[in-house]
Amino acid sequence: MNEFKVKGLTCANCTRELQEEIQKLPQGNSASLSYNTGKLRLESNVDINKVKKILSSDGAFIEEDHEEGDNHTHHHGSINWILILSISTVFFIAAFILEQWINEYISIGLFLAATVLSGYQTFIKGLKNLIKFKFNIETLMTIALIGALSIGEWKEGALVAILFGLNEYLEGLGMQKARKSMEKLLEIAPKEATVLENGEERIVKISLLKENDIVLVRSGEKIPSDGIVREGKSSVNEAAITGESMPVEKFINEPVYGGSINNEGVLKVTITKAYEDSSLAKILHLVEEAQETKTPTELFINKFAKYYTPLIMIIAAFVMVAPPLLFNGSWGDWFYQGLAVLIVGCPCALVLASPIAIVSGITKNARNGILIKGGVFLEQLGKISTIAFDKTGTLTKGEPYVEEYIAYDSRFLQLAASIEKSSSHPIAKAVLRKAEGLTLIEPDEMTTISGSGIVAKINGDTYYLGNEAHVSNTTFDDTVKEDLKKYKDRGMTLVILANKEKIFGIMGVSDEIREESKEVIQKLSSVGINHTIMLTGDHESTAQKVAKKIGVTSYFAGLLPDEKVEKIKEIAQTQKVAMIGDGINDAPALVTADLGIAMGKGTDSAIETADIVLMQNHLSKLPAAIKSAKKVNFxxxxxxxxxxxxxxxxxxxxxxxxxTLWIAILSDMGATILVTLISLTVLYDKE
Structure with missing residues (x-):
């Protein structure tokens, strides 16, 4: 499938008609032309010259590789078109003045000149359509212009031509603004990289980067693709990937994302993915694709517009004929009224009702670190009333931490950390974080008992560190038993240090709740999410503790992945439900829900699994995304x-x-301007 950039698309309805014409070509049935992105996709065996001919019939053209930015000579959105409208307006004003005080025939000539200047392109296209019995906006305007001039309405014919030209220009300007905002977002992709080979630097195009290449990233430069820091340390701005404006400190062996900016110092990065496989490339590709998906509302409007124009022509014919025949009305007056009805029938504003708002909504959320994979999912997000959360890695950080500990011996924390320091177990890391700053002792001997704990010798003494079963040979007094029960009742995992004679201390280890979880649940309620549910495989006491702390309206514990799916199906029978998870083990539930939302931070699995990805690995921006989706729908x-x-x-x-003709065109023009301006407010709405 080949992709081309198309310039000069005049309106969403015209673009749809051009696409239909291209699809009639041999092997062209899969062709797609998007007004939102200005992109044409074709199979390689479609006759490109015939495609160009179809596009040129509407003043559109394929942008060649050497052309940069907007072409300033084509009809739509160009300097020349503004100039033509300006000259036409001057002619109209001059003709209006001359008609009143000097010479009627000179004024008619100027009115005609204004009509021809501002309406000739529409007139030519309309005539071609009329010959083919193709009824669209240009056809309506052409019939109206011919009718107005045939009954001597020179002034109104000129005004209709000028206002219609201005209307088309403004319509294109609104979509162009939304496109420009999207293009600016897509410009975050780096263009070149500095590759190090045998100690020498070489500048290469980003597309030539390979896995295991070593690149040099200086201060202020973009990291070219996903990789691992090989040398150096720096703070990196990851806003392009995660939406997080605060810089992240990076050290040796830490991951970095393509498109993020090195703020200071010099980094040597080992590339782990070719650019086209990087998180940034996938994000940008999905953002582009998202603009082209049609929502149910858009599909309905497009279908409606297809039958709307012929219907208007029937109504116009009825207005022209019925009153004179049935009520002895003036043929001239009602013919004029029928022409005005044709102009009122232009479907521009109606077809434009959705695309600018959708593109603006997707762009705004992408800037904010929320990847919405299509307009249909943006629309769905605005309709959600219930959100189900996976617990681990979503409402919690997915890593253990020592929530509390009780030391019966002052050496407890030092001894526990000394035993755990060589272990890579997540609980060992939690213990070490708690003991940070203490001087650790090197154990003489260490033996790991799988699923139980560690036996260690320190300075000749034997210690047991692990769960309750691991220290069962040690006697528990009443105080220890009471403390153990208290921690277990609160859903904590126990880590106990003992020797054969006594217990040195107890740690209560939990999965740390994200700082923002409670606030997010509260904000979700304020944006219309009436029901928040937590689904977890953990036991009842742990689930109850987390649910109570963060304030979800209900929770279900002890669920296996297939049971989560069944629970989502059950909820979906009565409510519009979104499921939020980590995009891997929650994949079945994400797919089953009306909307799947993945916690991402740029991971491939999250990007590929869900309908929406929270690129920053926390929830804080979800309420704003729902609010913007509701605004887009409204x-x-x-x-x-x-x-x-x-x-x-x-x-x-x-x-x-x-x-009158001018009231008719002003009603259409007013609707188009209002629709465009209102849609663009999504881009500039401050959350």
Missing amino acids: IIKLNITLALSLKLIALLLTIPGLL
Whole structure:
């Protein structure tokens, strides 16, 4: 599948029609042309010259590789078009003045000149469509212009042509603004990398980077692809991947992401993935694809617009013929009213109701570290009423920490850490973090008992560190028994240090709750999430403790992965439910839910599993994403209401015979401008 950048697309409806024409070509049935992204995808065996001819019929063209940025000579959004509209406006004003005080025929000439200048492209396209019996916006405008000039409405014909041209320009400008915002986001991808080979530096294109290449990243430069720090230390801005504006300190053997910026110092990085396989490349590809997916609302509008234009033509014909035939109305007056109905029927604002808002919503969230894989998922996010959370790695950090400890001997923490210091077990790391700063002792001997604990000799004495069974040969007094029960009742994992004579101390180890979890649950309630559920495989006491601390409305403990799926199915029968998990062991539940949301921080599995990925590995930005999704849904409904209401008001003016051509075009133009401006507020909304 080949991909091309297309310039000069004038409207969403016209783009849809161009796509349909291209799909009629041999082998062109899979072709797609996106108004949102300005991209055309074709099979390699489609005749590109025929495609170019179809595009040129609407003033669009394929941008060649050497062209940069916007072309300033084409019809849509160009300097020349502004100039043409300006000259047409001057002609119109001059003609208006001359008509009043000097010469009617000179004014007619100027009105015609203004009409031809601003309306010739629409007129030519409309005539071609008329010959093919293809009824779209250009066809409607062409019939209206011919009709207006044929009955001597020179002034109104010129005004219609100028306002329609301005309307198309403004429509394109709104979409261009949304596209530019997206393109700016996509520019974060680095273009080149400095590769080190045999001690020499060599600049290569990013596409030529290979796994295990060593690259040099100086202060202020972008890290070219995912890798591991080989030499150096620095703070790195990972906002491009995670949305987190605070820099992250990086040391030797720590991972870095392509597209993140080295703030200071020099790093040597061993590349672990070619750029096209990197987290950044996948994110950018998915963001681009996301713009092209159609929501159910968009699909409905597109289908509606297809039948809407012919319907308007039937209504216009009825307005022209029925009153004179049935009620002895003036043929001239009602012919004029029918022409105005044609103009009211332009579907621009209606077709534009959704795409700008959708692209703005996806862009805004991508900037914020939330990857939404398509407009359909953005729309769905705004409809969610229930969120189910996996516990481990989602509401908690997924790593143990020592929540509390009781020392019956002052040496307890030092001895426990000394025994654990050579272990790679997660609980051992938690013990070492708790004992940070203490002087540790080197054990004489160490034996690990699988699933139980460690037996160690320190200075000739034997110690047992592990669970309750591991120290069962030591006598527990009443105080120890009471403390053990207290920790167990609170859902903690026990780590006990003892010798054969006594207990030195007890640690209560837990999975640390994320700092933001409680606040996120509260904020979710404020954005309309009525039910928050925690699903976990942990036992009841642990689940109850976490649920109580963070404030979820309900929880289910002791669930296996297939039981989580069944629970999601059960909830989904009555509510729109999203599932949030780590994207690996929760994959079945993520797929089963109405919406799957993965905790990511750039991991491949998370990106590939879910509909939405929280690229920063915490939840704090989820309420803002839901709020923006709800706003996008509201704006789309508002846009549709405004577009149809303004047209309906204009059409109702035909009943008393008050509809004029300029009122008709202003109603369509007003709807387009309102729809565009309202949609763009999503980009600039401050959370």
